[in-house]
Amino acid sequence: MSELELRKLSANTIRLLSADGVQKAKSGHPGMPMGTADFAFTLWSKYLRHNPKNPQWLGRDRFILSAGHGSMLVYSLLHLFEYGLPMDELKQFRQWDSLTPGHPELGHTDGVEITTGPLGSGFASAVGMAIANKNFAARTGLDKTGLVDSRFFVISGDGCMMEGATSEAASLAGHLKLDSIIVFYDDNNITIEGSTELAFSEDVGKRFEAYNWRVIRVADANDIEQCDRALAEAVKSDGRPTLIVGKTHIGFGSPGKQGKSSSHGEPLGEEELAATRKNLGFPEESFYVPSEVKNFISTRVKELETDAADWDKKFQDFLNANPEKADLISKMLNKTVPENILEELLKVAPVSKPVASRASSGEILQKVSELVPALFGGAADLAPSTKSNIKNEPSFTASERAGKNLHFGVRELAMGLAGNGMAAYGVNIPYTSTFFVFSDYMKPAIRLAAIQNLHQIYIFTHDSFYVGEDGPTHEPIEQIAMLRSIPGMTVFRPADANEVAHCWAAALQAKGPVALLLTRQDLEPIAPELTSNINVNKGAYILRDDDAFDMIMIATGSEVSLALKTADILKEQFNIKSRVVSMPSMELFLQQDAEYQEEVIPSWCNFRVSIEAGTTFGWHRIVGSTGLAIGMDHYGASAPYKVLAEKFGFTPDAVSAKIKEFYGQGGCSGGCEGCGGGCH
Numbered sequence: 190m191s192e193l194e195l196r197k198l199s200a201n202t203i204r205l206l207s208a209d210g211v212q213k214a215k216s217g218h219p220g221m222p223m224g225t226a227d228f229a230f231t232l233w234s235k236y237l238r239h240n241p242k243n244p245q246w247l248g249r250d251r252f253i254l255s256a257g258h259g260s261m262l263v264y265s266l267l268h269l270f271e272y273g274l275p276m277d278e279l280k281q282f283r284q285w286d287s288l289t290p291g292h293p294e295l296g297h298t299d300g301v302e303i304t305t306g307p308l309g310s311g312f313a314s315a316v317g318m319a320i321a322n323k324n325f326a327a328r329t330g331l332d333k334t335g336l337v338d339s340r341f342f343v344i345s346g347d348g349c350m351m352e353g354a355t356s357e358a359a360s361l362a363g364h365l366k367l368d369s370i371i372v373f374y375d376d377n378n379i380t381i382e383g384s385t386e387l388a389f390s391e392d393v394g395k396r397f398e399a400y401n402w403r404v405i406r407v408a409d410a411n412d413i414e415q416c417d418r419a420l421a422e423a424v425k426s427d428g429r430p431t432l433i434v435g436k437t438h439i440g441f442g443s444p445g446k447q448g449k450s451s452s453h454g455e456p457l458g459e460e461e462l463a464a465t466r467k468n469l470g471f472p473e474e475s476f477y478v479p480s481e482v483k484n485f486i487s488t489r490v491k492e493l494e495t496d497a498a499d500w501d502k503k504f505q506d507f508l509n510a511n512p513e514k515a516d517l518i519s520k521m522l523n524k525t526v527p528e529n530i531l532e533e534l535l536k537v538a539p540v541s542k543p544v545a546s547r548a549s550s551g552e553i554l555q556k557v558s559e560l561v562p563a564l565f566g567g568a569a570d571l572a573p574s575t576k577s578n579i580k581n582e583p584s585f586t587a588s589e590r591a592g593k594n595l596h597f598g599v600r601e602l603a604m605g606l607a608g609n610g611m612a613a614y615g616v617n618i619p620y621t622s623t624f625f626v627f628s629d630y631m632k633p634a635i636r637l638a639a640i641q642n643l644h645q646i647y648i649f650t651h652d653s654f655y656v657g658e659d660g661p662t663h664e665p666i667e668q669i670a671m672l673r674s675i676p677g678m679t680v681f682r683p684a685d686a687n688e689v690a691h692c693w694a695a696a697l698q699a700k701g702p703v704a705l706l707l708t709r710q711d712l713e714p715i716a717p718e719l720t721s722n723i724n725v726n727k728g729a730y731i732l733r734d735d736d737a738f739d740m741i742m743i744a745t746g747s748e749v750s751l752a753l754k755t756a757d758i759l760k761e762q763f764n765i766k767s768r769v770v771s772m773p774s775m776e777l778f779l780q781q782d783a784e785y786q787e788e789v790i791p792s793w794c795n796f797r798v799s800i801e802a803g804t805t806f807g808w809h810r811i812v813g814s815t816g817l818a819i820g821m822d823h824y825g826a827s828a829p830y831k832v833l834a835e836k837f838g839f840t841p842d843a844v845s846a847k848i849k850e851f852y853g854q855g856g857c858s859g860g861c862e863g864c865g866g867g868c869h
Contacts, residue, residue, distance in 0.1 A: 195485045196234070196413050200226040201469045202269070202482050204442050207261035208465060209475045210282035210289070212456045217283060217291065220439035220452035221259030225344055225375050228416045228435055232342055232373075233266050234489050236420050240497035241271045241490050244299040245615075247522075248500040250339050251302045251318055255311030256346040256375060257292040258454070263301065264289045269478070271490050272300040276476055295613060295641045303613050304641050307633055309352030312372065313603050315341045316358040317610025317619070319367040319430075320585065320595065324565060325521060325616045327590035330514050336504055340424065343372040347385050350374060350393050354633075357603030362430045363401035364598075366587040370430040371423045375410075377439040383450050397432045410435030442469050517562055521616040524563040524644070531694040533560060538690040540720075543711035546746070547650040549686035550707050551576025553693050558582070558593060561697060565611065566620030566646075567595030569604050569627070575650045575707075577622035601627050605634025612643035618697065624656075625649035625706055626665040628672065638702040639677035645703075646696050652682065652706040653802035653821075654837060655747065660827030670806040672704050673775055681725070681773050682706040682801075684749035685714045688773055691725035706746060710830055713750045728777025729789055735766035740796035740848075743770040743811055748800040754841040755800075759848065768794075775811065798848055802839060817851045819844060 190198070203226040211217035222229075233239075233252070240246040254263045261282060267274040274288060281287035288298045292306035302318075305311035319341050326332035349355050362370055374393060378385045394404040407419045416435070423431045440452030443465045457465060463473065471477060508515040519525070527533065537556045539549050558564055558579045567585075572578040578594050585592035597604040604621050611619040621631075628635070628649055638645060654664040672680045679699055681692040689707070696703040715723070715732070724730035729743070733753065740759075744752035749771045756767035770789055772778055778786065790797070790811065797816035799808040805818035812818055819838075826833060834840055838847065 190481060193413065195481060196230060198479060199234070199269070199482045199485060200230045200413060201442065201471065202478055203230055203262065203265045205466060205469065205471055206265040206268070206279060206476060206478070207259075208443075208457050208462055210261045210264065210279050212459065212462050213280055213475075214283040215456055217261060217456070218258040218454050219261070219457055220377075220379070220446070220454075221256055221346060221375060222262035222265065223443065223452070224377050224411070224437040224439045224441045225259070225262060225373070225435075226441070227411050227413045228373050229262055229266060229344065231413055231416045231420060233270060234486065235417065236424055237342060238339075238493075238496070239270075240493055241300075242494055243497065244272060246497055248336060248339070248497065248504070251315070251341045253302055253311045253315045253318075253341065253343045254293055254305055255309065255315070255343050255349045257305030257311060259344075259346075260289070260291060260293050262344075263293055264298070267298065267300045269482070269486050271487070274298065274300070280476060303610065304637055307637070308346070308348035309354035309358070310606050310609075310633065310637060312343055312345050312349050313354045313358035313606035314610035314613065315343045315370060315372075316362045316367065316603070317607030318614045319362070319369045320365070320607065321565070321611040321614035321617050321619075322369065323367070323590045324585055324592075325614075328562075329518050329521070330511065331507070331518075332590065334503070334507055336500065336507065339369060341370045343370065344375060345372055346375045347377070347380055347389060351389055354602050354606055357600040358607065359397060359400045359402065359430075361598060361600060361603055361607070363397075364587070365585075366401070366428055367430050368426040368428050371420075371433065372431065373410075373433045373435055375437055376434050377437045377448075379439045379448070379450050379453060381450065381454055394432065394434045401429055403427050403429045403431045405431060405433045407433060407435040410437045411441050444468050520562045524616075524618050525561070526697045527560050530560065530697060531691060534690040534694055535687070538686040540686045540714045543713045544686055545709055545711050546683055546686070546689050546707040547574075547576045547709060549689045550648065550693070550705060553690055555580055557693060557697065561618065563616060563618045564620065565593060565595065565617045566608070566622070567597055568622035568648075569597045569601045570599045571623055572596075575622040575624070575648055577620070577648050597621070601630035602634060605631035606637070608645050609634055609638050609641065609643055612638070612645045613641070618644055618646065620646040620648055622648035622650070624651040624663060625668055626651070626663050628665075628668050628704075632671065635672070635678065635702060636675055639675050642677060642701045644699060644701060647702065647704040648707065649704055650707040651709045652746065653708070654825035654833050655708060655710045655802065655830040656825070657709075657830035657833060658827055661824040664825035665803065666821050666824055667804045667806070669706065669801070669803040673807060677701050679703045679774060679776055680706065682746035683725075683773050684744075684746055684771050685712045687715050687720050687723055688725060688771070691723055692773060695725050708747050710747065712747055715749075723771075725773050726777070727781050727785060728774040728779070729770050729772035731768060731789055732771045733769045735760065735768065738766045738768040738794075740765055740798065741768045741770060741790055741794055742798045742800065743772050743790070744800040745772050745775075746801070748802060748839070751839060751841060751844060752800050755844045755848070758841050758845045762845070763849065772811070775807070779810070796852065800844060817848060819847055
């Protein structure tokens with residue numbers, strides 16, 4: 190059998206394994222894997238640099254299945270290329286506790302590089318991977334060796350090309366000339382509802398040419414030789430990212446469903462699957478892999494192992510010859526954070542006068558960049574406002590790959606997804622930045638970061654109605670509840686520069702995604718005698734306490750100072766003694782053991798008040814059903830922020846009045862076991 194015949198047989202094996210997996214599960218998408226099998230097998234067997242025996246091998250290229258619904262394609266490839274995914278797992282496609290979930294999941298299945306499913310997310314994440322790779326190579330000197338000139342191969346479909354995430358990311362990739370990105374566009378003219386003519390008629394290739402991409406067109410991408418020629422051209426960089434527009438037939442090989450939308454999102458059916466096996470010259474046996482295919486791929490796997498071993502030796506030689514570079518490489522790969530990071534950040538925190546937390550974060554960020562080489566990121570055209578630039582450092586551009594400031598442009602969704610790719614690449618703690626209200630544009634990316642437990646930091650500034658004159662469109666109200674509702678997400682809203690330093694230290698040592706919510710307006714520093722009480726790592730702590738306190742006030746961010754002033758008024762005017770709790774992270778506090786929670790907010794005291802310049806949604810978990818949650822359950826307005834504070838009742842006098850009104854003229858209505866009774 191000739192090599193070409195072996196390649197065709199291998200591609201047909203992928204088609205049938207994919208169709209068999211979907212059929213057994215009675216659920217899934219067979220059409221896309223069947224249509225793209227020729228390209229995918231050509232890529233994996235001839236062009237993709239990978240090491241099946243070490244899926245995390247640093248020198249590898251990355252394969253990203255942006256059209257994640259076609260997951261049986263990557264599972265079939267991982268099985269055939271000996272990644273340790275047994276046939277039994279292909280037979281358990283989409284079943285409980287299998288390694289073959291409905292969409293590829295990072296960290297769940299060896300060989301999967303990023304969690305995909307939401308269309309366009311894989312494409313945009315690949316852009317982040319390419320950025321991280323270029324920056325890593327340039328900063329470490331590895332760019333001069335060719336050792337990490339990785340390529341990022343993506344398979345996308347019509348759905349990816351329709352989603353705005355792809356447009357944003359493709360525009361950025363073209364501008365940055367990320368020539369290591371090679372995208373195969375599975376141009377099969379079919380979506381779930383039928384022909385793409387229903388809603389999609391543009392020339393995608395011309396759009397990408399306008400984005401400054403090289404476009405290669407393949408008239409028949411179900412022809413392995415045409416796929417081979419396209420990939421041979423694509424891997425020879427012309428300085429631009431590459432889009433291969435491949436015309437395919439969805440469900441290729443299926444006599445009754447090839448080219449039809451019925452092959453997109455449902456099993457072929459037993460009769461049609463049998464007809465497909467016969468049409469492709471395969472026996473009636475399901476999940477069948479010809480011995481010729483096994484031997485052909487096994488030979489290639491051995492070659493890949495040899496290539497990886499050669500690379501490993503060259504890499505080690507580089508490390509031995511360049512100890513300073515080796516140290517930097519180690520710190521980036523391990524995302525090293527100094528043990529005394531908090532101590533170092535507190536040294537630079539501006540605590541001598543009132544300062545906005547976005548500004549104190551900006552000062553602290555400079556020190557973080559100095560101490561944590563893995564930190565790398567930027568903003569969505571808002572760095573001057575979010576204070577997220579690294580001073581005296583160049584920008585990452587098409588001509589300066591070692592720059593430490595990344596300009597995403599006004600592309601929040603692509604920024605968030607690129608941040609995911611940067612984190613997944615493995616050498617960065619990425620940070621991304623915009624106004625907090627625009628976290629709405631980033632929600633899909635943040636959710637995917639949490640699902641994948643990707644360690645990255647979101648710097649969200651202008652965190653409340655105190656934005657002021659810009660009005661309700663720019664004043665976040667419900668966004669904080671949105672972030673808190675995401676499992677695995679940690680949200681910090683620091684009260685002053687001291688807490689900002691603590692929150693940055695915690696964020697750098699976190700295991701998953703973290704959001705820092707920072708103010709536009711100045712915040713008064715916590716009094717020096719109280720700073721030793723700060724305990725951000727437990728989410729909340731007792732900032733100030735009156736003996737035999739009658740009530741507990743819990744506040745976050747800019748409202749901590751408000752709570753302290755309100756407590757003074759309540760004590761002076763009504764003889765109500767207070768405990769003031771700062772709660773920079775509600776999620777972390779709720780993760781603490783019952784003993785610590787009871788220590789900070791004892792259950793015997795029902796006289797509880799929360800204060801936060803956002804929606805009160807979720808706060809009754811803290812203050813209880815009888816507590817008072819002071820917040821913003823309406824949108825803001827356009828006016829100077831001090832006027833808004835007065836109009837919305839966020840002044841010490843107004844908050845005191847709300848508390849007095851809610852709990853009665855004298856304060857608490859009683860009934861708190863263990864209470865000293867001073868509020869009666």
